[in-house]
Amino acid sequence: MNLLSPPSHSWTLLDTCLLSSCLPEVTRMSRKFTHISTLLQYLHLSLTCMCEAWEDILLQMDLRLTKFVQEKNTSTQVQDEFLELLLWGQSSPELQALLMNQLTVKGLKKLGQSIESSYSSIQKLVISHLQSGSEALLYHLSEVRGMSLWKQKFEPLGLDAAALEGAITAVGSFSLKANELLQVIDKSMKNFKAFFRWLYVAMLRMCEEHVPPELNKMTQKDIAFVADFLSEHFSENEELFDRKGKYFNVERVGQYLKDEDEDLVSPPNTKGNQWLRFLQESAHLKESPLLFPSFPQKSLHFVKRMMEGVIEQCLQKPAEVIGRSVTQAVFLPLYTVPESSENTPRLFELPSLWNDKKNRMHHVVFCMPEVSPCKVFLLRRGTDPLR
Known part of the structure; x- marks a missing residue:
């Protein structure tokens, strides 16, 4: 199970071994x-x-x-x-x-x-x-x-x-x-x-x-x-x-x-x-x-x-x-929003994600408007399909 929490601007991987x-x-x-x-x-x-x-x-x-x-x-x-x-x-x-x-x-x-x-x-x-x-x-x-x-x-x-x-x-x-x-x-x-x-x-x-x-x-x-x-x-x-x-x-x-x-x-x-x-x-x-x-x-x-x-x-x-069996395996902070720009309107910051089953990779696409408003970033993370 892979969960993404946009408000915290981070990516979390949970270990769900018991469920799987x-x-x-x-x-x-x-x-x-x-x-x-x-x-x-x-x-x-x-x-x-x-x-x-x-x-x-x-x-x-x-x-x-x-x-x-x-x-x-x-x-x-x-x-x-x-x-x-x-x-x-x-x-x-x-x-x-x-x-x-x-x-x-x-x-x-x-x-x-x-x-x-x-x-x-x-x-x-x-x-x-x-x-x-x-x-x-x-x-x-x-x-x-x-x-x-x-x-x-x-x-x-x-x-x-x-x-x-x-x-x-x-x-x-x-x-x-x-x-x-x-x-x-x-x-x-x-x-x-x-x-x-x-x-x-x-x-x-x-x-x-x-x-x-x-x-x-x-x-x-x-x-x-x-x-x-x-x-x-x-x-x-x-x-x-x-x-x-x-x-x-x-x-x-x-x-x-x-x-x-x-x-x-x-x-x-x-x-x-x-x-x-x-x-x-x-x-x-x-x-x-x-x-x-x-x-x-x-x-x-x-x-x-x-x-x-x-x-x-x-x-x-x-x-x-x-x-209790579900534990946090990986936690990656993506970016931090400055307090002064919390109310600044943003065109896009919700990440999208998909799985590449062939290469066993997990892809996350996101942007950081405060850092580079015109750039889109790609994060690749290896995952265990059995977990």
């Missing part, structure tokens, strides 16, 4: 690094689109319930208020005012449609972009790790098999977290759909309006399902009040999309998961490096940042190794 001797390996590695960098940007943009699909309207239920619990005069919990409405069809004046004045029938219907639309958009982005992008990233990192195991060829370039193994594990954790978000979205969509359907019918009865026959049918299983939903989502939590300034966390998807370092407010319940129980009881699989950690307390943003940091370290080390 490992040119095929550097080419393969750089192509893989390009794929990896592009996929990281692709995942970042996909997550940005997911955050845009998640709107603040999804938090309105939380804020309105918090305002209700702060303003109501009764000592009963919100969960008991809704359960009384579910079982007996009767509600307290405070709850009725909340439903009819703050939510309203039209507002409840609009809120339900907005939540379903936002959840569907996020779900499509996760399946079509986030999961496919992480799978492609896992593929390219696995190939780079395979290259690093060929130590004779790629170890001089700075590829570290152990670091790449950590990057693959980080991508696997990100993929697991994306799959966890899909499960939370699927469950939340079913829960909200059943809850809004029941609450919509209850509010129509409060207004003494006609209830469509298809909505008026509710089995004992449906009642039990809504009761479980109220018990899980509508219980007051003092810990949430201390951390977030509010009592409720009805909406569960937004916590995965917040770019915060804090743990999830409502992590998924894994008590009945037979696979996790099997892993905990197995001494061999519990600490197995073949299993990706899931980080159940962390958000999707947190796992993504962790993955990006690990991959960045893998890409940075080869850059440092190759950068």
Whole structure:
């Protein structure tokens, strides 16, 4: 590699022995690094689109319930208020005012449609972009790790098999977290759909309006399902009040999309998961490096940042190794510009260069306007084509 720097009016020859001797390996590695960098940007943009699909309207239920619990005069919990409405069809004046004045029938219907639309958009982005992008990233990192195991060829370039193994594990954790978000979205969509359907019918009865026959049918299983939903989502939590300034966390998807370092407010319940129980009881699989950690307390943003940091370290080390291998072999000052003539206009001073492969000579054509404005100088320098 021959570099010419016109501002310094000098000619520099760099020793790039490592690059020339490992040119095929550097080419393969750089192509893989390009794929990896592009996929990281692709995942970042996909997550940005997911955050845009998640709107603040999804938090309105939380804020309105918090305002209700702060303003109501009764000592009963919100969960008991809704359960009384579910079982007996009767509600307290405070709850009725909340439903009819703050939510309203039209507002409840609009809120339900907005939540379903936002959840569907996020779900499509996760399946079509986030999961496919992480799978492609896992593929390219696995190939780079395979290259690093060929130590004779790629170890001089700075590829570290152990670091790449950590990057693959980080991508696997990100993929697991994306799959966890899909499960939370699927469950939340079913829960909200059943809850809004029941609450919509209850509010129509409060207004003494006609209830469509298809909505008026509710089995004992449906009642039990809504009761479980109220018990899980509508219980007051003092810990949430201390951390977030509010009592409720009805909406569960937004916590995965917040770019915060804090743990999830409502992590998924894994008590009945037979696979996790099997892993905990197995001494061999519990600490197995073949299993990706899931980080159940962390958000999707947190796992993504962790993955990006690990991959960045893998890409940075080869850059440092190759950068240190490039050294200055020859430095020839061509001419010096006097300070008094720095602003003097010059017709031509940028050198041009070409290689004579037959005679293995490197030619540089330049001029020195301050010395001889009408002369052009030719510099010939012998070069090693292998370096």
